[in-house]
Amino acid sequence: MTHIEINGAAPAIEALYQAAVQGFGHYTSMQVRGRAVAGLDLHLKRLREASAELFPDDLAPADDTITDLIGHALRDERDASVRVTILPGMDVMVSVSAPIPDTPRPPLRVRTVRFERDLPHLKHRGTLAQTHHALGARRAGFDDVLFLSPDGLVLEGSVWNAAFWDGDRIIWPQAPMLAGITMQVLHRAFAGMDVPQTTMPISLSEKSGLKAAAATNSHFPDQAILQIDEINFPMYGHLTALLRRGWNEVPWQAI
Structure with a gap:
């Protein structure tokens, strides 16, 4: 189930290489259930504010753009773990993997x-x-x-x-x-x-x-x-x- 998109497309190996070796950037991680997220507005706010601080000379992607990219990367999945990473140049990397079960855990x-x-x-x-x-x-x-x-x-x-x-x-x-x-x-x-x-x-x-x-x-x-x-x-x-x-x-x- 694991797959990655950058700016809404399957990334070329060169783009994945740059994403892997660049240590600069920020991200947010979320659980998706039924194609919905708890606190989605807060995730978008986190991305928006961190982009303004780390990349002050670039125009951050709009909230609607981020949600569209998440929806596209999900494909037909309704439940998933999603990470949205903002890379230098304002490239948006969306990683999708299996959902984390919300089951009781030991203390x-x-x-x-x-x-x-x-x-x-x-x-x-x-x-x-x-x-x-x-x-x-x-x-x-x-x-x-x-x-x-x-x-x-x-x-x-x-x-x-x-x-x-x-x-x-x-x-x-x-x-x-x-x-x-x-x-x-x-x-x-x-x-x-x-x-x-x-x-x-x-x-x-x-x-x-x-x-x-x-x-x-x-x-x-x-x-x-x-x-x-x-x-x-x-x-x-x-x-x-x-x-x-x-x-x-x-x-x-x-x-």
Whole structure:
């Protein structure tokens, strides 16, 4: 099922070579179900704003152009994983592969590393360091990594955002990080559901008052985190149920 198009056409080998060796660019990844996407407007906004920042001298493709290119690359597929990458020259590469099943996943055990991505607000192609740290955590017996700022504040996971529960409300980290689309649509859904939530700097300790933690991204909106370093979070059931409830309220936008 995997295939790639650049600017709406099957790419020549030269174009694929350039896409492979160019480290400069940005992207967004999404799950498509029934030819619809949760937070499609936010994905398009992400691409538009990142293009303006990284390619200020070029005219970014219009939102309608992006959605047309996604629809064309999907062919007859209704469910898929899609990545849209904006390359130098404003070439638009759309990669289509099999959908990621939205099935229950076991709770994560993660370790922390003090590391902040370059240009953390952008979903850019410079992923070597975060992948290196994630693989290092797995070699050490953990499932993944959670990044902390130099002063110990929670930032983000390797490819996910963290959510916490203090017994009364959901807490999202306030820090230099990528605002994940799933995190954004959940925040929007909870606002409409009157679910208590806040965004604030988060420090991890046994005395933090945090009772539960979870990881969220387009592959899994509600994966529990059982342990961060030596701190256990066994009371994750209420938080993951809230995240799932919010996810079920998210409208899917047609491509």
